[in-house]
Amino acid sequence: xxxxxxxxxxxxxxxxxxxxxxxxxxxxxxxxxxxxxxxxxxxxxxxxxxxxxxxxxxxxxxxxxxxxxxxxxxxxxxxxxxxxxxxxxxxxxxxxxxxxxxxxxxxxxxxxxxxxxxxxxxxxxxxxxxxxxxxxxxxxxxxxxxxxxxxxxxxxxxxxxxxxxxxxxxxxxxxxxxxxxxxxxxxxxxxxxxxxxxxxxxxxxxxxxxxxxxxxxxxxxxxxxxxxxxxxxxxxxxxxxxxxxxxxxxxxxxxxxxxxxxxxxxxxxxxxxxxxxxxxxxxxxxxxxxxxxxxxxxxxxxxxxxxxxxxxxxxxxxxxxxxxxxxxxxxxxxxxxxxxxxxxxxxxxxxxxxxxxxxxxxxxxxxxxxxxxxxxxxxxxxxxxxxxxxxxxxxxxxxxxxxxxxxxxxxxxxxxxxxxxxxxxxxxxxxxxxxxxxxxxxxxxxxxxxxxxxxxxxxxxxxxxxxxxxxxxxxxxxxxxxxxxxxxxxxxxxxxxxxxx
DNA sequence: GTCGGAATAG
DNA sequence: CTATTCCGAC
Numbered sequence: 001x002x003x004x005x006x007x008x009x010x011x012x013x014x015x016x017x018x019x020x021x022x023x024x025x026x027x028x029x030x031x032x033x034x035x036x037x038x039x040x041x042x043x044x045x046x047x048x049x050x051x052x053x054x055x056x057x058x059x060x061x062x063x064x065x066x067x068x069x070x071x072x073x074x075x076x077x078x079x080x081x082x083x084x085x086x087x088x089x090x091x092x093x094x095x096x097x098x099x100x101x102x103x104x105x106x107x108x109x110x111x112x113x114x115x116x117x118x119x120x121x122x123x124x125x126x127x128x129x130x131x132x133x134x135x136x137x138x139x140x141x142x143x144x145x146x147x148x149x150x151x152x153x154x155x156x157x158x159x160x161x162x163x164x165x166x167x168x169x170x171x172x173x174x175x176x177x178x179x180x181x182x183x184x185x186x187x188x189x190x191x192x193x194x195x196x197x198x199x200x201x202x203x204x205x206x207x208x209x210x211x212x213x214x215x216x217x218x219x220x221x222x223x224x225x226x227x228x229x230x231x232x233x234x235x236x237x238x239x240x241x242x243x244x245x246x247x248x249x250x251x252x253x254x255x256x257x258x259x260x261x262x263x264x265x266x267x268x269x270x271x272x273x274x275x276x277x278x279x280x281x282x283x284x285x286x287x288x289x290x291x292x293x294x295x296x297x298x299x300x301x302x303x304x305x306x307x308x309x310x311x312x313x314x315x316x317x318x319x320x321x322x323x324x325x326x327x328x329x330x331x332x333x334x335x336x337x338x339x340x341x342x343x344x345x346x347x348x349x350x351x352x353x354x355x356x357x358x359x360x361x362x363x364x365x366x367x368x369x370x371x372x373x374x375x376x377x378x379x380x381x382x383x384x385x386x387x388x389x390x391x392x393x394x395x396x397x398x399x400x401x402x403x404x405x406x407x408x409x410x411x412x413x414x415x416x417x418x419x420x421x422x423x424x425x426x427x428x429x430x431x432x433x434x435x436x437x438x439x440x441x442x443x444x445x446x447x448x449x450x451x452x453x454x455x456x457x458x459x460x461x462x463x464x465x466x467x468x469x470x471x472x473x474x475x476x477x478x479x480x481x482x483x484x485x486x487x488x489x490x491x492x493x494x495x496x497x498x499x500x501x
Numbered sequence: 502g503t504c505g506g507a508a509t510a511g
Numbered sequence: 512c513t514a515t516t517c518c519g520a521c
Contacts, residue, residue, distance in 0.1 A: 073511095075513070120515070126502095131514055133504065148502065 076131045077140050077153070079117055083110065097150065104149035 074082075083089040084102055093110050096103040104110050107125035115123025132151060135141035144150040 073513085118514080123515080127515055127517090129503075130505085130516080134513075136504095143503080145503095 074117065076114065076128070077135055079114055080110075081153075083113065089113075097144065097147070098152060100153040100155055101144055102151060102153070103147070104151070107149055 080093065080102070083093045084095060092106045092113070093102060093104050095101065104125075107129075111123050111125040111128040114128050115121055120127075132141060133143075136143065139154050141151050141153055144152050
């Protein structure tokens with residue numbers, strides 16, 4: 001009851017409202033209201049309100065990270081990100097160190113805030129950290145060893161939780177993303193550097209095992225994932241931001257944005273305040289979920305973008321930089337490490353300096369890393385991180401299934417990569433996507449529902465050239481016919497769907 | 502400080 | 512399921 005604020009405003013869909021609500025929610029509240037109910041609220045400086053005041057809640061969907069199907073409440077990692085996002089909590093918790101790394105400067109306070117949020121007056125850091133530790137196996141977080149109260153997010157995981165629809169793991173984009181998050185030991189992992197490497201990625205790096213992993217029946221968890229998992233990402237409009245590097249294997253100019261509307265490299269990537277509205281002409285009303293699919297496809301290189309209806313295909317945003325929206329106001333994500341960490345090797349990887357060695361196979365350079373990921377190069381013989389070692393035995397590939405994310409990058413071990421490439425994802429993608437599309441104006445969406453032909457080994461397989469396109473962007477014509485074919489197929493699919501319904 | 506097992510709550 | 516609560520071990 002104490003925290004049951006979710007239904008006050010049944011349908012908050014507009015980002016600004018959400019932002020306001022979020023801000024309010026996180027703003028230190030004056031004592032009073034219902035605070036006394038169950039909150040410890042010993043310290044008065046800052047506390048999160050669990051009050052029922054209207055406008056203080058994210059919309060219901062924002063509190064339903066579908067990564068936790070049963071959960072009706074905000075999840076801890078979610079909450080952590082919230083705090084991280086707010087300046088007022090910088091003294092309590094803040095990004096620090098490597099990309100994705102944050103330090104809990106005031107464990108007690110964080111615990112207290114968490115306790116307030118969850119209405120657990122007796123929350124303390126010990127308990128909170130226990131919860132945090134559960135994330136290790138889920139690979140949402142991992143501990144930065146040797147640094148007190150320091151943890152690190154695995155953003156690819158986070159992102160994928162929210163935008164599994166594109167099955168990033170199997171997409172070239174995600175490979176790129178993965179690079180950042182998955183870390184490589186390549187000395188130069190700046191987005192630009194990485195980007196520059198894509199054109200020469202061998203086929204094998206990208207296409208094979210990503211798709212050919214056998215088949216698994218779509219798991220029941222397939223419908224767990226939704227786009228609304230992450231309020232910061234889906235607060236109302238796609239966060240178009242310039243993708244520093246994610247050009248995928250298609251070296252295009254201009255680059256497209258992060259398909260999931262999230263650019264971890266830009267400040268405020270998670271911010272609730274900096275997501276530009278959907279373009280006026282958008283097919284998808286901004287009052288609802290941002291449609292990652294649309295934004296993705298419209299901005300993707302050929303095979304994808306061409307799937308969109310003519311008007312959309314260009315994304316309209318292929319301007320000089322493909323930047324469709326400006327950004328950010330404040331950094332809620334670790335600052336883009338590129339500048340300060342040119343020498344760094346694990347931008348966004350799950351590893352920290354100390355763990356790098358074990359987290360990244362020696363010699364796993366950029367392309368190698370991709371290859372490893374794509375080919376499942378490391379199959380089981382790799383080293384395990386301590387965390388993995390501990391949990392590894394009993395922590396099977398399914399153990400992180402709660403997230404149902406295909407996470408290439410992963411935080412630590414290669415085994416994880418392997419695990420994360422379970423086919424369950426592939427197989428579930430279609431159904432997942434279908435669910436999503438059906439549920440949200442699928443009619444306007446070309447893409448996914450049409451993409452995965454039921455018989456196709458992989459939904460996106462047919463879209464991704466087996467061989468990397470030639471360095472210079474393929475001619476439009478080259479991608480045109482396939483796309484038309486796909487569109488055609490889409491129509492058929494839609495027809496079938498209609499018939500069935 | 503950190504870790505993960507176990508029991509338990511919701 | 513995700514925590515929460517304890518707790519012993521390191």
